[in-house]
Amino acid sequence: MRRVFAALVTALAVGALGACSSDGPARASSSKADLNDNPVVGRYDGFGLIPPQPRPSFTLTDTSGAPYSFAVRTAKRPTLLFFGYTHCPDVCPTTMADIAQALRQVPDALRARVAVVFVTTDVKRDTGPVIRAWLNQFDGGLPNRFVGLTGSQLQVDAAQAAAHIQLAEDDGKQHSADVVLYGADDYARVKFLQSTNQAEQIAHDLPLVAA
Numbered sequence: 001m002r003r004v005f006a007a008l009v010t011a012l013a014v015g016a017l018g019a020c021s022s023d024g025p026a027r028a029s030s031s032k033a034d035l036n037d038n039p040v041v042g043r044y045d046g047f048g049l050i051p052p053q054p055r056p057s058f059t060l061t062d063t064s065g066a067p068y069s070f071a072v073r074t075a076k077r078p079t080l081l082f083f084g085y086t087h088c089p090d091v092c093p094t095t096m097a098d099i100a101q102a103l104r105q106v107p108d109a110l111r112a113r114v115a116v117v118f119v120t121t122d123v124k125r126d127t128g129p130v131i132r133a134w135l136n137q138f139d140g141g142l143p144n145r146f147v148g149l150t151g152s153q154l155q156v157d158a159a160q161a162a163a164h165i166q167l168a169e170d171d172g173k174q175h176s177a178d179v180v181l182y183g184a185d186d187y188a189r190v191k192f193l194q195s196t197n198q199a200e201q202i203a204h205d206l207p208l209v210a211a
Helices: 001-013 091-103 128-135 153-162 199-211
Strands: 015-021 047-054 059-062 067-069 079-084 115-120 147-150 174-176 177-184 187-192
Touching: 059 153, 067 091, 067 128, 079 091, 079 153, 091 115, 091 199, 115 153, 128 147, 177 199, 187 199
Parallel strands: 079 115, 115 147
Antiparallel strands: 015 174, 047 187, 059 067, 059 147, 079 177, 177 187
16 A cells, blocks of 8 residues: 555655755755746746645544544645654754744634644654643744644645655655645645745745635
């Protein structure tokens, strides 16, 4: 089954794997000018997706140990989805901090509607309590706590495939650095590549997909 998911993601994924390393990879600056080959570039600060991707349906386990159906629990809500792992020294904590910073830049009413879902790619080490303690570093003071999810390797692979995310490798240490944003219409029309201005991009595009 893992080979089936790998083949599916290879065909469908629009992002590439990025390694989290103690060396701390440089964060490239992406802008509209950098993405001239993207025909949706004039609308979004992030990377416009063509065609839009429907909100995926998968069920994993949240940090309290309860089942969490992504499609059901986040339906009709602006939702940011990211796959990573808590022991990552650079990409993952920076990404979650950028998401939190972006949420603090948008109006209160919008902030209260947004769901943030983190799915671990390190199913061996990232237990529910470990994920919850890690997410608590980022979502303090926000109206909605960040949701942390885990599951079996097969379940997490299936979730990545459903979200058109390339499968993580090396026990989850090499994973997609993309953040996918789903709108109130239950479609993702934009994603965010790792960049120095990621927080600003997310803050700009959230109102566009929330209408």
